[in-house]
Amino acid sequence: MPKKIRYFDRNKEPFLSPEERVKTFKEYALGFSVSMAIDEAxxxxxxxxxxxxxxxxxxxxxxxxxxxxxxxxGDLVGAYKKIIETDIFPSICGRVCPQERQCEGSCILYYDTVRDRKNKGLPVSIGALEKFVGDFIRISGIEIEEIPDPPTGKRVAIIGAGPAGLGCAYDLAMKGHKVYVYEALPKIGGVMTYGIPSARLSKEIIDYEYERFRKLGVEFIFGCVVGRSISLREIINEYDAVFIASGYGRGRLGLKGDDLEGVYSAIEVLMRVNLFGEKVNLGKKTVIIGGGFTAIDAAITALRLGVETHVVYRRTRETSSARQEEWDHIKEEGAFIHWLTQPIEILGEEGKVKGIKCIKMTLGEKDESGRPRPVPVPNSEHIIDCDSVIFAIGQDPNPVSYEDVPEIKRDKWGGIMVNERYETTLRGVFAGGDVISGGDTVVRALAQGREAAKFIHEYLMESK
Amino acid sequence: MVRIERREGKGWFFIKVDKGNIPEWKRGQYFIIRYGENYKGIPSFPFQIGDEATFVIHSEEKIEEITNIEGPCGKPLNLSGYTRILFVCNEKGIPAFINIKQKGKEHIDLFMLGSTELGEELGVNYRLIRSLEEVKEEAHKSNYDLIISAGDNEISKGILDLNIPVEHVACVDTPIRDGAGLCLICRVYVKGKMKLNCVDGRWFIAGDIDWDKLKVSKEEKVGCLRR
Structure with missing residues (x-):
C-alpha cells in the first residue's frame, strides 16, 4: 500500500509563550519529544x-x-552518526540554520526543486529533527566514539575557534594531525558563543562540543590575540600549515551621530550579555538598525533586558536576510518593527543619544542583489525618540591577525583572498569562513572549514 | 601557578604568575585578567618581580580565582629616539610605569598625583605633585623630550591643556572587553578616524585624540544576568 502523503500535519516544535520567554535568556524552543520526532520523521x-x-x-x-x-x-545513535558524517554540530545547526531557505525550502512536500514549482504542503521539520537527534545524544550522555587516524606527525595552527575553525580542526584531527587552535576569547564557538543569544542557542551545547574536541586531542590556546600576543609569522614558521578563520566579527557603525554615548555595535551588546553576563544599560528605549540575524539577536537580547525595542530596516520583511519566523517571535515578544525605514542621523543632547531621525522608503527598481532598491519617500522624515541605538548592519573583517603579513593578499573589504583550494597567496597558509566570504551563516562557515581541511590534508601529505 | 594577594580595604589585588606560565610581553602591552564564571575582565599592564609576572588590578568585588589571563594585547610602545622621559600618572598608572621602565634603559622620571600608597608598596621612586602645573614647570627646566601620561584620562587631558611644547603620549583608559578588536566598546577617535584601544592602543599621541568622544570611558554598572 503506498505511503499516505502527509502534506499538512507538520509537528510544531513547542515554544515557551512570549510572556514567559521574554523574561529569560533560557531557550524558548523546547524541542521535540521522542514521539513527536518519530511522527515527524x-x-x-x-x-x-x-x-x-x-x-x-x-x-x-x-x-x-x-x-x-x-x-x-528508533536508531538515534545511527541518526547522529549519519549527521556527523557531514555536519559535526547537529544540535547547533538544528537551532540556528535558516532551514526554510535551505533543506526545508527544498523539501518536496513544500517545493519541487526538480521541476522548480511550489508544492501544496509544509516541509518536514528537518531542523527540529536534527536538533532532536543532537540533543538526545548530548542529554542522554551516550558516548559516540570518534577515533582519529594514527598520528601523522604534522602540526597545524588554526586561527579562530568559530564554526570554520572548528570544522577544519575536527577533520584535521580526525586525519591524525596535531591541531592547535588560537582563540582570542576565553571560550570556543566564535559567533555561536558571543553572538547568538542563549535564548536561541544554549551555551551548554558549546561546552559539550568543546569536550568532543578535547577528546580528539585538539589543543586550544585561549586569550591569544594573533597579531598582538604572537605574530602570524611566528605561527607560520612553527607549524606545517596554518588555517585562518578569524571571521568577520568586527562591529560596524556608520551614521552621523554614531559617536554619541548610547551608541553600540550589536557585537558589543551581544558579547557583553552572552559571553560576559553583563547587563548593558540601553536605557528605557532602544532602536536597532538592521534586518539580518544580528538585528534579531540584538532585539532578543534587548527585550530580555526589559527595554522597549524598536527595529528599523530600510527594506521589507520579505527581503530581509533574517528568518521570517524570528520576526514573528520578536514581534510577539513586544518589539516594534519599522519596515521600509532608513535611519539618517542619530540625535543627541549633552553628548547622549536622545533619538534617531529616519526617513520612510518605498521599493523601486531591482538593484544588483536582485532585490527592489529602497527609495526615499520625500518629506517623510520623522524622529523616533530613544535612549540608545544599536548598529546591526553587518560586520567588518578583523584584520589584526594577518595585517602584518602583506604576502597574504586581501580583497577590497579587507578579507582574505583564496583560490578554490582555500589557499591564500602565501604557501602553506589557508583561510576560510567569513574572513573569505564576508558575513554568512554558521553552517556555510562550518562547510568551508571542513572543505578547507581536505585541501590542507592533501597539502600536508604531499609535503612529507 | 597563579597567586592572588588582596590588599585589604583598598580594592587592590596583586595577581602573581610564574613567568614561564604566561607569554612574554613587549613594552607597553597589557593583558586581560579574567575572573569569575562570567569571565569578567580587567586590563592590566604586567611587570616583573623576581621570577613572577605581576598584575595589579582594582576591584570592589572579591576575586577568588583567576579564570584566564589573556594576552599580551595591544601594540607595543616604541620609545626609540627618546632619552629623557617624564611619566605622569596617578596610582592607577603605576603598573604601566613599571612595565615601561623595566623594558628599557631611558631615563624616566615619575610624577605622581594623589595617593602614593601603591607606588610605595611597589618601591618606585616618584615625586609627588599637587597640580599638573608642576609638570609644565619641570618640563621647561629639565629638557624632557617626551611626556607619557597614564592612569585616569583626566591627567592626560589636563597635561594637553597646558600646551607644553614637548611630545606627549597618553595611555588611554577605556573599558575593554575582548582585546581582539571585535566589539568597538573601546573606540577612540584619533585624528578623526576610529581606532580601537584594545588592539591599536593603548598608547596614542595625546594631541591626536578627540578626548570629548571618549564617552565610553565610564564603566557602566555591571550585573550578572539570570541565565
Whole structure:
C-alpha cells in the first residue's frame, strides 16, 4: 500500500509563550519529544533523488533522508552518526540554520526543486529533527566514539575557534594531525558563543562540543590575540600549515551621530550579555538598525533586558536576510518593527543619544542583489525618540591577525583572498569562513572549514 | 601557578604568575585578567618581580580565582629616539610605569598625583605633585623630550591643556572587553578616524585624540544576568 502523503500535519516544535520567554535568556524552543520526532520523521517521503532536493539545499549536504530514516527505526545513535558524517554540530545547526531557505525550502512536500514549482504542503521539520537527534545524544550522555587516524606527525595552527575553525580542526584531527587552535576569547564557538543569544542557542551545547574536541586531542590556546600576543609569522614558521578563520566579527557603525554615548555595535551588546553576563544599560528605549540575524539577536537580547525595542530596516520583511519566523517571535515578544525605514542621523543632547531621525522608503527598481532598491519617500522624515541605538548592519573583517603579513593578499573589504583550494597567496597558509566570504551563516562557515581541511590534508601529505 | 594577594580595604589585588606560565610581553602591552564564571575582565599592564609576572588590578568585588589571563594585547610602545622621559600618572598608572621602565634603559622620571600608597608598596621612586602645573614647570627646566601620561584620562587631558611644547603620549583608559578588536566598546577617535584601544592602543599621541568622544570611558554598572 503506498505511503499516505502527509502534506499538512507538520509537528510544531513547542515554544515557551512570549510572556514567559521574554523574561529569560533560557531557550524558548523546547524541542521535540521522542514521539513527536518519530511522527515527524514519518512524514518524510525519503525521496530517491534527495541529493537534488533537501541534500542539495543543505550547505553542508547532510544525508537528510538517511538520518530521518534512522529516527523512524528508533536508531538515534545511527541518526547522529549519519549527521556527523557531514555536519559535526547537529544540535547547533538544528537551532540556528535558516532551514526554510535551505533543506526545508527544498523539501518536496513544500517545493519541487526538480521541476522548480511550489508544492501544496509544509516541509518536514528537518531542523527540529536534527536538533532532536543532537540533543538526545548530548542529554542522554551516550558516548559516540570518534577515533582519529594514527598520528601523522604534522602540526597545524588554526586561527579562530568559530564554526570554520572548528570544522577544519575536527577533520584535521580526525586525519591524525596535531591541531592547535588560537582563540582570542576565553571560550570556543566564535559567533555561536558571543553572538547568538542563549535564548536561541544554549551555551551548554558549546561546552559539550568543546569536550568532543578535547577528546580528539585538539589543543586550544585561549586569550591569544594573533597579531598582538604572537605574530602570524611566528605561527607560520612553527607549524606545517596554518588555517585562518578569524571571521568577520568586527562591529560596524556608520551614521552621523554614531559617536554619541548610547551608541553600540550589536557585537558589543551581544558579547557583553552572552559571553560576559553583563547587563548593558540601553536605557528605557532602544532602536536597532538592521534586518539580518544580528538585528534579531540584538532585539532578543534587548527585550530580555526589559527595554522597549524598536527595529528599523530600510527594506521589507520579505527581503530581509533574517528568518521570517524570528520576526514573528520578536514581534510577539513586544518589539516594534519599522519596515521600509532608513535611519539618517542619530540625535543627541549633552553628548547622549536622545533619538534617531529616519526617513520612510518605498521599493523601486531591482538593484544588483536582485532585490527592489529602497527609495526615499520625500518629506517623510520623522524622529523616533530613544535612549540608545544599536548598529546591526553587518560586520567588518578583523584584520589584526594577518595585517602584518602583506604576502597574504586581501580583497577590497579587507578579507582574505583564496583560490578554490582555500589557499591564500602565501604557501602553506589557508583561510576560510567569513574572513573569505564576508558575513554568512554558521553552517556555510562550518562547510568551508571542513572543505578547507581536505585541501590542507592533501597539502600536508604531499609535503612529507 | 597563579597567586592572588588582596590588599585589604583598598580594592587592590596583586595577581602573581610564574613567568614561564604566561607569554612574554613587549613594552607597553597589557593583558586581560579574567575572573569569575562570567569571565569578567580587567586590563592590566604586567611587570616583573623576581621570577613572577605581576598584575595589579582594582576591584570592589572579591576575586577568588583567576579564570584566564589573556594576552599580551595591544601594540607595543616604541620609545626609540627618546632619552629623557617624564611619566605622569596617578596610582592607577603605576603598573604601566613599571612595565615601561623595566623594558628599557631611558631615563624616566615619575610624577605622581594623589595617593602614593601603591607606588610605595611597589618601591618606585616618584615625586609627588599637587597640580599638573608642576609638570609644565619641570618640563621647561629639565629638557624632557617626551611626556607619557597614564592612569585616569583626566591627567592626560589636563597635561594637553597646558600646551607644553614637548611630545606627549597618553595611555588611554577605556573599558575593554575582548582585546581582539571585535566589539568597538573601546573606540577612540584619533585624528578623526576610529581606532580601537584594545588592539591599536593603548598608547596614542595625546594631541591626536578627540578626548570629548571618549564617552565610553565610564564603566557602566555591571550585573550578572539570570541565565
Amino acid at each position: 514519518n512524514r518524510c517521503l525519503f525521496c530517491k533523488d534527495a541529493e537534488k532536493r533537501c541534500i542539495k539545499g543543505c550547505p553542508i549536504h547532510v544525508d537528510i533522508p538517511g538520518f530521518i530514516k534512522k529516527i523512524t527505526e
